[in-house]
Amino acid sequence: MSEDIVANRVRRGFYLDSVALMRLSATLSGREGVESATLMVGIPSNLEILDEAGLLTAEGRGAGPDDLVIVVRATRRSAIDAAFEAAAESLERAAESEEASDRRYPGLRSACEALPGANLALVSVPGPFAAHEARRALGRGLNVLLFSDHVSVEDEVALKREAGRRGLLVMGPDCGTAIIDGVPLAFANRVRRGDIGVIAASGTGLQEFSVLVHRSGGGISHGIGVGGRDLSDEVGAASTLAALEALEHDAGTRHVAILSKPPGPRTEAALIARLAECPKPVTLCLVGRDDAELPANVHLAPTLRDAARHALGPGASESARDAGPGPHPGARPGRIAGLYTGGTLCAEGQAILRRAGARVASNAPIPGVARVDRSGPATAGPPAPGPVHQLLDLGADEYTTGRPHPMIEPAMRAEALEQALADAEVSVVLLDVVLGTGSHPDPATEVTRAIASAPASRPAVVASVCGTDLDPQNASAQRRALERAGVFVAESNADAVEAALSLTAK
Amino acid sequence: MKDLLDGPLKVVNIGLEHFAADLRAAGVEVVEVDWSPPPAGPAALALAARLESGTPAGDRIDAANRVAVKRLLSGDPVLVDVCRAEDVVPGMRDRLLLHAGPPVDWARMCGPMRGAAAGASVLEGWAEDLDAAATLAAQGGLDFEPNHDHDAVGPMTGIISRSMPVMVVENRRFGNRAFCPLNEGLGRVLRFGGNDGVVRERLRWLERVLGPALGAALRSVGGIALKGLVARGLSAGDEMHQRNVACTGLLLRELAPALARSVEERETLAAILAFIAGNDQFFLNVAMALGKAMADPARGVPASSVVTAMARNGTDFGIRLSGTGELWFTAPVEMPRGLYFPGFTEADANPDMGDSTIVETVGLGGFAMAAAPAVAGFVGAGSAAHAAGFTRRMYEITCARNPEWTIPALDFAGVPAGIDARRVVASGIAPTINTGIAHREAGVGQVGAGVVRPPMACFERALSGLADTLPAEGPERVP
Numbered sequence: 001m002s003e004d005i006v007a008n009r010v011r012r013g014f015y016l017d018s019v020a021l022m023r024l025s026a027t028l029s030g031r032e033g034v035e036s037a038t039l040m041v042g043i044p045s046n047l048e049i050l051d052e053a054g055l056l057t058a059e060g061r062g063a064g065p066d067d068l069v070i071v072v073r074a075t076r077r078s079a080i081d082a083a084f085e086a087a088a089e090s091l092e093r094a095a096e097s098e099e100a101s102d103r104r105y106p107g108l109r110s111a112c113e114a115l116p117g118a119n120l121a122l123v124s125v126p127g128p129f130a131a132h133e134a135r136r137a138l139g140r141g142l143n144v145l146l147f148s149d150h151v152s153v154e155d156e157v158a159l160k161r162e163a164g165r166r167g168l169l170v171m172g173p174d175c176g177t178a179i180i181d182g183v184p185l186a187f188a189n190r191v192r193r194g195d196i197g198v199i200a201a202s203g204t205g206l207q208e209f210s211v212l213v214h215r216s217g218g219g220i221s222h223g224i225g226v227g228g229r230d231l232s233d234e235v236g237a238a239s240t241l242a243a244l245e246a247l248e249h250d251a252g253t254r255h256v257a258i259l260s261k262p263p264g265p266r267t268e269a270a271l272i273a274r275l276a277e278c279p280k281p282v283t284l285c286l287v288g289r290d291d292a293e294l295p296a297n298v299h300l301a302p303t304l305r306d307a308a309r310h311a312l313g314p315g316a317s318e319s320a321r322d323a324g325p326g327p328h329p330g331a332r333p334g335r336i337a338g339l340y341t342g343g344t345l346c347a348e349g350q351a352i353l354r355r356a357g358a359r360v361a362s363n364a365p366i367p368g369v370a371r372v373d374r375s376g377p378a379t380a381g382p383p384a385p386g387p388v389h390q391l392l393d394l395g396a397d398e399y400t401t402g403r404p405h406p407m408i409e410p411a412m413r414a415e416a417l418e419q420a421l422a423d424a425e426v427s428v429v430l431l432d433v434v435l436g437t438g439s440h441p442d443p444a445t446e447v448t449r450a451i452a453s454a455p456a457s458r459p460a461v462v463a464s465v466c467g468t469d470l471d472p473q474n475a476s477a478q479r480r481a482l483e484r485a486g487v488f489v490a491e492s493n494a495d496a497v498e499a500a501l502s503l504t505a506k
Numbered sequence: 507m508k509d510l511l512d513g514p515l516k517v518v519n520i521g522l523e524h525f526a527a528d529l530r531a532a533g534v535e536v537v538e539v540d541w542s543p544p545p546a547g548p549a550a551l552a553l554a555a556r557l558e559s560g561t562p563a564g565d566r567i568d569a570a571n572r573v574a575v576k577r578l579l580s581g582d583p584v585l586v587d588v589c590r591a592e593d594v595v596p597g598m599r600d601r602l603l604l605h606a607g608p609p610v611d612w613a614r615m616c617g618p619m620r621g622a623a624a625g626a627s628v629l630e631g632w633a634e635d636l637d638a639a640a641t642l643a644a645q646g647g648l649d650f651e652p653n654h655d656h657d658a659v660g661p662m663t664g665i666i667s668r669s670m671p672v673m674v675v676e677n678r679r680f681g682n683r684a685f686c687p688l689n690e691g692l693g694r695v696l697r698f699g700g701n702d703g704v705v706r707e708r709l710r711w712l713e714r715v716l717g718p719a720l721g722a723a724l725r726s727v728g729g730i731a732l733k734g735l736v737a738r739g740l741s742a743g744d745e746m747h748q749r750n751v752a753c754t755g756l757l758l759r760e761l762a763p764a765l766a767r768s769v770e771e772r773e774t775l776a777a778i779l780a781f782i783a784g785n786d787q788f789f790l791n792v793a794m795a796l797g798k799a800m801a802d803p804a805r806g807v808p809a810s811s812v813v814t815a816m817a818r819n820g821t822d823f824g825i826r827l828s829g830t831g832e833l834w835f836t837a838p839v840e841m842p843r844g845l846y847f848p849g850f851t852e853a854d855a856n857p858d859m860g861d862s863t864i865v866e867t868v869g870l871g872g873f874a875m876a877a878a879p880a881v882a883g884f885v886g887a888g889s890a891a892h893a894a895g896f897t898r899r900m901y902e903i904t905c906a907r908n909p910e911w912t913i914p915a916l917d918f919a920g921v922p923a924g925i926d927a928r929r930v931v932a933s934g935i936a937p938t939i940n941t942g943i944a945h946r947e948a949g950v951g952q953v954g955a956g957v958v959r960p961p962m963a964c965f966e967r968a969l970s971g972l973a974d975t976l977p978a979e980g981p982e983r984v985p
Contacts (some may be wrong), residue, residue, distance in 0.1 A: 108539055
């Protein structure tokens with residue numbers, strides 16, 4: 001080890017707070033080639049400390065109590081000079097203050113104090129902590145939109161009970177979409193305000209419904225997400241019933257729509273009994289359910305498209321009906337490969353195919369549909385003529401654990417799309433393109449890129465765009481991009497499924 | 507819920523930042539919580555939630571906390587005297603050494619505290635020399651008890667023995683008294699484990715000269731009220747833990763005329779004035795006695811989750827809650843983070859030590875960091891904004907703001923006062939404590955200064971202990 005050099009420099013008549021000096025010492029000590037650096041006011045006790053540490057030279061010894069001593073120990077002369085220079089520069093520089101300009105607060109309490117009248121906590125922390133934060137927010141009188149997933153059903157029940165006791169609403173857990181007071185929350189589309197109030201146990205269900213209402217000239221008063229399990233018998237529709245009561249009292253809501261998977265049997269009975277007392281007309285869409293005994297004020301819609309049409313009523317402008325896809329040059333017998341990013345859109349597709357008598361399998365099957373896993377289609381059920389269509393929910397847990405949801409990052413679907421486009425057994429590829437806040441800025445491009453590299457004999461591609469022209473991605477622009485690549489773009493997911501089916505039949 | 511649909515929407519965002527950005531772009535008022543995972547386990551978090559305001563147990567705790575905090579804030583601490591410990595400290599006796607923090611025996615005692623104990627034993631004449639003192643202690647010939655059990659507090663090792671002079675602060679609102687030794691100054695001192703002849707000589711001077719002179723001066727003026735003095739100190743950049751420059755000066759200004767009258771010898775007077783003037787931290791020990799005198803009346807309010815003591819002995823960190831009386835809830839103490847004097851590094855540091863955390867307990871020190879931006883430099887930028895951030899975080903875990911102790915840099919907001927153990931666990935925000943850093947070997951002294959956080963486990967255990975005192979239908983305890 002080479003001998004260290006110690007050098008002192010004295011700055012006459014300079015005072016700086018000792019803490020500032022210690023900080024500066026620490027910074028200078030971190031410089032390359034510098035063993036240690038110390039800045040001290042030249043009072044006798046400090047000089048003594050320096051002397052004992054072997055850091056005082058003749059120059060330093062001459063410092064008085066009003067002077068500043070700069071001590072540098074280093075392996076080379078050049079490092080010492082550079083350190084002295086850096087010290088001088090730092091001493092001259094006026095202390096820069098860090099302005100706390102943003103609106104971030106150390107905790108829930110100060111955040112609430114900073115925003116009097118706050119009425120909603122948007123919670124998206126990791127699952128294990130989400131219930132805790134939601135509970136604290138309820139404790140402060142806030143309604144909660146719980147975006148986080150991986151919240152246990154026990155926590156969900158407890159949170160919703162607590163919310164009920166306090167007259168508050170919990171949207172979620174795993175609530176991806178809401179529109180409150182005209183504001184899209186989390187993953188939602190920008191739609192016109194109107195008189196249809198929606199309660200949805202499904203994120204993309206609410207998105208598709210609100211987009212179809214918007215396109216037909218209608219609008220949404222509020223879109224209240226309740227979480228996918230709310231209508232299970234464990235949770236008992238706690239948030240659905242609370243939201244229903246709120247929409248009943250909401251002067252801006254004329255018509256109520258409820259969108260969900262088929263509920264638990266006890267919950268369905270209780271919900272229908274409760275709906276009979278609703279003073280407002282209700283559209284009920286239990287995706288995959290075609291019939292139910294309902295009171296007169298409640299209409300059952302088999303698809304999201306039908307739900308939107310019914311909620312709009314006869315007065316609404318009919319959107320231009322599709323001419324239907326013309327015969328695709330590559331039209332051929334085979335199956336539909338549905339590659340969905342939206343879970344409820346995938347379920348709606350299965351329901352339509354099932355009702356049409358087609359055979360269908362899915363990784364997220366609705367009742368009556370065979371289960372398929374990632375390794376390939378299931379062979380359950382008796383052999384029957386015709387292909388087995390396969391609709392995959394690429395947002396399901398088995399695809400998204402440890403990677404982003406395909407609505408945020410569509411690259412994962414692009415891979416599956418390339419495979420499907422090269423598969424000789426596939427007749428039609430069926431897609432959803434979901435827009436809105438939170439979604440990928442340009443999902444259409446991922447699709448068109450895959451098509452561009454597909455073989456000439458590729459299957460037909462049918463898609464729907466779930467979005468409006470108010471969305472950041474602009475639905476018309478996305479649609480045009482898809483059409484230029486040869487995709488048939490339908491007006492709704494239901495229309496797209498029907499178009500795909502008609503192509504396989506040609 | 508009605509106000510949710512009737513709007514306007516006002517959102518608190520906890521989690522993904524881009525949601526807040528989207529909402530802001532849509533013209534919605536949003537505030538963001540700077541979230542990080544709370545360190546407490548799920549059982550402790552669930553317990554904190556069950557004791558939260560709005561639950562039956564929580565409402566009961568809230569009511570108790572209002573009583574405790576009112577007692578804390580309404581105190582009127584006055585420095586009235588300096589006396590020999592054995593004359594005023596309750597239970598003080600021969601062969602008894604009071605020490606900082608929760609109970610600790612010789613076997614588990616850290617180096618500096620052993621050093622201080624040995625030094626005090628020689629000072630009291632219980633042992634011929636330091637080695638003999640150590641042997642005496644190891645053989646059980648000395649009693650060790652926490653200062654806090656004797657209405658006393660002491661900085662760092664906090665060792666008090668019978669002949670030592672202690673300052674007496676009387677809380678005139680409640681009539682209780684608290685005691686703290688005189689500050690010995692910097693360098694080799696007993697509170698950092700120093701125990702050589704120089705240290706003992708200085709202690710004898712404190713006992714024979716400084717103590718009696720200060721006592722006489724204080725008695726002659728009927729005591730010095732401290733609350734207003736601290737308020738002035740806060741507006742002059744002190745936070746009363748790492749920085750006591752202003753308050754030391756203010757105290758000296760009030761004491762000087764009385765000292766001039768009560769000390770006959772001019773050279774002695776000069777030595778006394780020089781001793782106080784030469785020690786920027788002289789007031790720290792006064793502030794500690796003040797903290798103890800203010801915090802003690804808040805003890806013993808059934809169901810209260812307000813912290814009435816935080817203290818460390820270099821081995822354990824301990825806290826007490828108002829609603830759990832004399833019980834200590836302890837966990838292994840942590841290492842301070844900070845800056846070191848030339849020639850020293852973290853490797854030299856002793857784990858956190860001292861009763862001085864009593865000042866944080868009453869809203870000073872790390873809680874009043876916004877008043878003392880220079881002190882914040884020990885752990886970061888040291889800008890006014892950075893310092894304010896420390897104080898703002900403490901509002902998350904306290905019950906009240908002290909209207910009599912305000913901080914100019916925060917638009918005269920009161921210091922955060924009355925730590926609520928529930929909020930500490932639920933928010934995961936630990937109290938910020940400003941501290942000196944002692945060398946791990948006895949006798950070397952202070953090697954740096956910085957910030958330390960109490961272990962979260964103390965608060966989890968305290969909350970569980972409090973839950974045990976609540977009626978049977980109350981929440982379950984943490985396993």
